[in-house]
Amino acid sequence: MLTQYIGRRLLLLVPLLLLISIISFALIQLPPGDILNMEVLRLRSAGTQVSEEQVEALRQLYGLDKSLPEQYWLWISNILLKGNFGTSFTYVKSVSEILAARVPLTALVSVLTAIFVWITAVPIGVYSATHQYSPVDYFWTFVSFIGVATPGFLLALIFLWIAFVQFGISAIGLFSQEFEAAPWSLAKFVNMLQHIWIPIVIIGMANTAGMMRTMRGMMLDELNKQYVITARSKGLTETRLLVKYPVRTSMNPVFSTIGWMLPGIISGEVLVSMVLNIPTTGPVLLQALLNQDMFLAGSIVFILSVLTVIGTLVSDILLVWLDPRIRYEGVA
Amino acid sequence: MAHDTLLEIKDLMTHFHLQEGIVRAVDGVSFEIRRGRTLGIIGESGCGKSVTAHSILRLVPSPPGNIVNGQILLRRGDRGTDQEPVDLARLDPRGAEIRSIRGAEISMVFQEPMTSFGPMHTIGNQIMESILLHQGDVAASDARELAIENLRRVGIPRAEQIVDAYPHQLSGGMRQRAMIAMALSCSPRLLIADEPTTALDVTIQAQILELLTALQEEFGMAVMFITHNLGVIAEVADEVAVMYLGRIVEQSDVNELFDNPQHPYTQGLLNSIPHIDEEKLPRLRAIEGVVPDPYEIPRGCAFSDRCPSFMPGTCDRAMPGLDETGPGHRVRCFLFSEVEDELTEVADGR
Numbered sequence: 001m002l003t004q005y006i007g008r009r010l011l012l013l014v015p016l017l018l019l020i021s022i023i024s025f026a027l028i029q030l031p032p033g034d035i036l037n038m039e040v041l042r043l044r045s046a047g048t049q050v051s052e053e054q055v056e057a058l059r060q061l062y063g064l065d066k067s068l069p070e071q072y073w074l075w076i077s078n079i080l081l082k083g084n085f086g087t088s089f090t091y092v093k094s095v096s097e098i099l100a101a102r103v104p105l106t107a108l109v110s111v112l113t114a115i116f117v118w119i120t121a122v123p124i125g126v127y128s129a130t131h132q133y134s135p136v137d138y139f140w141t142f143v144s145f146i147g148v149a150t151p152g153f154l155l156a157l158i159f160l161w162i163a164f165v166q167f168g169i170s171a172i173g174l175f176s177q178e179f180e181a182a183p184w185s186l187a188k189f190v191n192m193l194q195h196i197w198i199p200i201v202i203i204g205m206a207n208t209a210g211m212m213r214t215m216r217g218m219m220l221d222e223l224n225k226q227y228v229i230t231a232r233s234k235g236l237t238e239t240r241l242l243v244k245y246p247v248r249t250s251m252n253p254v255f256s257t258i259g260w261m262l263p264g265i266i267s268g269e270v271l272v273s274m275v276l277n278i279p280t281t282g283p284v285l286l287q288a289l290l291n292q293d294m295f296l297a298g299s300i301v302f303i304l305s306v307l308t309v310i311g312t313l314v315s316d317i318l319l320v321w322l323d324p325r326i327r328y329e330g331v332a
Numbered sequence: 333m334a335h336d337t338l339l340e341i342k343d344l345m346t347h348f349h350l351q352e353g354i355v356r357a358v359d360g361v362s363f364e365i366r367r368g369r370t371l372g373i374i375g376e377s378g379c380g381k382s383v384t385a386h387s388i389l390r391l392v393p394s395p396p397g398n399i400v401n402g403q404i405l406l407r408r409g410d411r412g413t414d415q416e417p418v419d420l421a422r423l424d425p426r427g428a429e430i431r432s433i434r435g436a437e438i439s440m441v442f443q444e445p446m447t448s449f450g451p452m453h454t455i456g457n458q459i460m461e462s463i464l465l466h467q468g469d470v471a472a473s474d475a476r477e478l479a480i481e482n483l484r485r486v487g488i489p490r491a492e493q494i495v496d497a498y499p500h501q502l503s504g505g506m507r508q509r510a511m512i513a514m515a516l517s518c519s520p521r522l523l524i525a526d527e528p529t530t531a532l533d534v535t536i537q538a539q540i541l542e543l544l545t546a547l548q549e550e551f552g553m554a555v556m557f558i559t560h561n562l563g564v565i566a567e568v569a570d571e572v573a574v575m576y577l578g579r580i581v582e583q584s585d586v587n588e589l590f591d592n593p594q595h596p597y598t599q600g601l602l603n604s605i606p607h608i609d610e611e612k613l614p615r616l617r618a619i620e621g622v623v624p625d626p627y628e629i630p631r632g633c634a635f636s637d638r639c640p641s642f643m644p645g646t647c648d649r650a651m652p653g654l655d656e657t658g659p660g661h662r663v664r665c666f667l668f669s670e671v672e673d674e675l676t677e678v679a680d681g682r
Contacts, residue, residue, distance in 0.1 A: 226447040233389055234462045234514075235434035238426055245450040324498040325451055 005320060009313055016309060021079075024302040025072045028294045036064060038292050039089055075298065086295030090287065095299045098284065103303060105174070106280040110265045112196065113204040117261075118254060121208045125215025126247055129223060140212060147209025153271035156202050160275070171198050172277045199278050203269050207261065214253050222246035248322075255319050259312030263304065337407065338521055338554050339388070339438075340364040344402035344421070346380075346387045349395065355626045357383040357397070359578035362654075365522060370548065370555040372569030372586065374562065374601070376623055380578040381558045385524045388556075389434055390425035408437060436466040439515040443527040445508035449499035456495035459483070459514045466518045482513040486543060505536035509543065516547060523548075524556045529564060541567055562605055566590060571660075574598050577623070577634040580654060584661035594663045596639045633666065641667060650674035 036058055043050050059065050063074050078084040085095035128137040163171040173180070174195050179188045222228065223246055231241040270282035281300050288297040320326050346358040358380040365371050373381045386392045388404055405417035423430045442448045449458055459479040463470055470478065476495065483491035486509040499507060508528060515523055525544065529537040545568060548555055557568050565572055565586065572589045574582045574597065582595040593599045600619035621638035624630060630637045632648040639647065646666050653674060654664045 226442055226444045227450040229391055230440075230442060230448045230511075231450065232391055233434055233440045235431040235436060235465055236461070237431065245452070248452050249450070323452060324454075325500050 002317075002320065006317055009316065013309065013313065017306060020305045020309065021076050021302055022072065024298050024305060025075060027301060028292075028298040029068065031292060036062075075295070079299075079302075085299040088288070088293050088296040090291045090293045091296070095296050098296065099281065099299065099303065102279055102281045102284060105278075106269075106282070107307070109196065109199060109203070109269065109278070109280055110262055113200050113207070113265050114258070114261055116200050116204045117207045117211050120204075121211035122215055122247075122251075122254065125212045126219055126242070126250075128212070128216045129219030130242065132220065137216075144209035144212045147205045148213075150205070151271070152202055152206060152269075153275050155205060156199075156272045156275040159198065159202060171195075174199075174278050199269070199272060199276050202276070203265055203272050207264065211254065211257075215250060218250035218253060219246055222249050252319065252323060255315050255322060258315035258318070259308060262308050262311045336366050337364045338367045339407070339556075340403075340405040340417070341384075341388070342403040342405070344384065344387060344404060345400045346383050346392055346397060347400050348397045353627045356578050356629075357626075358387060360402075361575070361578070361580055362402075363573050363580065363583065365554050365556055367521070367554055368548070368552045369570045370557055370568055372565040372572045373556065373558045373575060374560060374565050374572060375575035376560060378577075378623055378626070379575040381575050382526055384575075385440070385526050385556065385558055388420060388524065389438060389440060390420060390423060390430050391440075394425065406433065406437070408433075432466070435462050435515075435520070436518045437520055438522045438524060439518065439520040440524045440526060441508070441511050441515045441528045443530050445504045445511055445531060448511055449507065451499055454496050454498055455483070455502070455510045455514075456480070459495075459510070459517050462514055462517045478517070479513075482517045483510060485516070486510070486513040486547070487539075488513070504532055505539065508532060508536075508540055512540075512543065512547070516551065516553075519551060520553055522554045522556065524558070526558045527560070528557075530559070530561070537564070544568065562601060574601070577626075577629060579634065579651075579664065580662075581635065581664045582662065583654070584658075588658070588661055592658075592661075594657060594661070594668065595635075595665050596641045596667075597635050600638075600640075633664075646671045 036055060039058070040050050040055055056065075063071055066074070075086065078086065083096065085099070087093070088095050088098055091098055124140050128140050131137050160171050163169045174192055175182075175188065176191050176195075179191045182188055225246070228241065228246055231245050232238075236244075269278075269280060270286055272278070273280050273282040274286070281304070285297060285300045287293070288300065341364070342362050344358055344361045345356065348355040348357055361380070361384055363371065373384065375381050383392060383397070387399055390399075392399070399421045402421055404420040406420055407415065407417045409415045418429070418433075420430065420433070449455065456476060456479045459482055460472075460475040463475045463478050464472060480491045480495050483494055488494050488506060488509050494502070494506070494510070499510075502510065512528075523544075528544070529540050532540060541564060544555065544557075547553075555568070557565070559565055569586045572584065572586050573580045574589075574595065576597050582589070582593070582598045584592075589598065590602065593602050597619070603617050604619060606616060619638055620640070624634070624637060630648070632650055633639070633652055636642055636647040643666060650671055651674065652664045652666045652669055652671070654662045655669045656662050657668050
C-alpha cells in the first residue's frame with residue numbers, strides 16, 4: 001500500500017540523514033587549518049597582537065580542542081536539540097539568523113525555477129517530438145544546445161549588460177533599493193516578483209534545455225509504440241490521445257528529477273546569484289567555504305542535503321502514485 | 333448482391349517516400365470484404381499486409397506514408413440501406429469522420445498484446461474510453477458495467493476484478509482477450525485482426541482463434557484476418573488473398589486455395605508446411621531465395637527471381653495481371669495469362 005511505502009521510506013530517512021550529517025561535518029573538516037588560523041591571520045594583519053594564550057582560549061571557547069567525534073556530537077546535538085546551528089565567525093551572527101533570511105528565498109527560487117523548467121520544457125519537448133524535423137523542432141534544438149552549452153553566469157552577465165545598455169535598467173538584486181532593508185509587506189512581495197523572474201529564467205535555462213531534449217527523446221520513443229496506434233485506432237482525437245497516453249508515460253523523468261534538480265539548481269545558482277547579487281544561500285556558501293567558516297558552511301551543506309533527500313522522497317512518492325508499473329504489489 | 337459488400341478496396345497504392353527512395357508497400361491491391369465473412373490475408377513479412385490494414389483505418393503515418401491511388405469504399409449503416417459508400421482514402425486522417433468510424437464501425441486488434449494497451453491506465457479505463465467515445469447514450473456510470481460485460485464475453489475470469497487491473501498485471505493471452513473485448517466493445521461491422529496470434533504460444537493461439545470465430549458467429553461482424561500462418565488461415569478464413577511485395581498474387585475461396593494452389597508462390601508456401609504423417613521426414617522445403625530488397629524489385633513479375641517456373645523472355649518483361657482462372661479464383665501469373673496482353677496494355681499507356 002502507498003501509506004506503507006511512504007512509512008518505510010520515512011523510516012529509512014533517519015539513518016540516511018545521520019550519514020549525511022556526518023559527511024557534511026567531515027567535509028568541512030577536510031581542508032587543512034581551521035577557522036582560527038584565518039581569524040588570527042586576519043587580526044594580525046590588522047595590526048592586533050594575538051598571543052598564543054588568546055588563541056588557545058578561543059579554541060576552547062569554540063570546542064576546537066576536543067576530538068572530532070566530540071566536536072561532531074556537540075554540533076549535531078545543538079542542531080537537533082536546540083535548533084542552534086552555531087555561530088558564524090565571519091558574520092559574527094548566529095548561523096540560524098543568517099540562513100533564516102536566505103534558505104526560504106533559495107527554496108522559493110528553486111521551486112519557481114523548477115516550475116518554469118516544466119512549463120516551458122514539457123510543451124516544447126512534446127511539440128518538437130510530434131513535429132520532428134520541422135523548422136520549429138530545429139529552432140528549439142538549436143536553442144537547447146545554446147542553453148546547455150552556455151554557463152549561467154555568462155548568461156547573467158550578458159543579460160545584465162543588455163538590460164543596462166539597451167534599457168537602462170539595473171537588473172541586479174531581488175528587490176528595488178527602497179525595499180532592500182524593508183520588512184516584508186505586500187508591496188515588497190510584489191517588488192520581489194518583478195525581479196525574481198530574471199534569475200529564474202537564467203538559472204532555469206540549462207535545465208529547461210536539458211529537460212526539453214529528454215522530453216523530446218522520451219516522446220519520440222513512446223510515439224511509435226503500439227499503444228499509441230491502438231488509441232488512435234479507437235477514434236480518439238490526436239490531442240486527447242497524446243495527452244492521455246504518450247505524454248503521461250514520458251513524464252516519468254520530469255518527476256524523477258525533482259530530487260536532484262534542487263542541488264543542480266543550487267550549484268548552478270551560486271555563480272548566477274553572485275553575478276546578479278541575489279540574497280540566496282549560494283553566495284554565502286561560497287564565502288563560508290573560502291573563509292573556512294565551518295559552522296556556516298556545514299549548516300548550509302547539511303540543510304541543502306536534507307532538502308535534496310526530501311525532494312527525492314517526494315519524487316519517488318509521486319512516481320509510485322503516477323506510474324502503476326512502479327507500484328510494488330501484484331493484483332491479478 | 334452489391335449491398336452485401338461491406339468494404340471494397342480498389343487499386344489501393346500506399347507508398348512510403350523515404351530518403352533511400354520510394355517503397356511501394358501496397359501497390360495496386362483490390363479486394364472486397366462481405367458482411368459477416370472472413371477474408372484472410374497471407375504473406376511474408378514486408379509483403380504489405382499490415383500496411384493495407386493500416387491504410388483502411390488511415391493509420392499509416394504520413395509522412396512518410398501516403399495513399400497515392402485507389403479507393404477504400406466503406407458502406408456505413410445496416411444491410412439494405414443503400415447509402416452511398418464512403419471513400420476512406422479521401423478522408424482527412426485526423427478528421428471527425430474517420431474518427432467516428434475507427435473503433436465504432438471498424439476496429440482493430442494488433443499483434444503485440446504486450447504493448448497494445450497504454451501502461452498507465454487500467455484495462456477498464458481503456459475499454460470504457462472506447463464505449464464513452466462512440467456510444468453517446470451510455471452514462472459514465474454504466475460504462476463500467478459494460479466494460480465488465482465485454483471482458484466476460486471474451487472469457488476473462490473474475491472480470492469485475494480484472495477491469496481494475498493494469499496491463500502489466502495480465503499475461504499475454506489475457507491481454508489479447510482484453511484487446512478483443514475492447515475492439516468489440518462498440519459492436520463493429522468489421523474487425524481487422526493484424527496477426528493477433530503471432531506473439532502468443534500455440535495453445536493460447538488456438539483459444540484466441542476459437543474465441544474470434546465464436547464471437548463472429550455471435551455478432552455477425554466481418555473479419556479481415558492478417559497472418560503469415562497458413563494453418564491459422566485454413567481455420568478461420570472464408571476467402572484468402574495471398575500477398576507478395578505489395579500485390580495480391582492469388583485470391584480464392586479457402587478450400588480452393590488449399591486444394592488447387594495455382595501461383596508458384598502459393599504452391600511454395602503450401603509446400604513449405606512440414607507434414608507430420610510423411611513416411612520419412614525430409615528436410616524443410618523453403619522457397620528459394622529471399623524477399624528482394626524493396627528498392628530493387630525485379631523487372632517484370634516481382635516473384636520472378638525466386639520462381640521455380642520462371643520463363644525467360646516472359647516473366648521478366650511485364651507484371652502479370654490478376655486474372656480469373658476459375659470461378660472466384662484469380663491468379664497473377666503468366667502461366668495462366670499472356671505476356672503480350674500486359675505488354676499491349678503498357679503500350680496503350682495504362
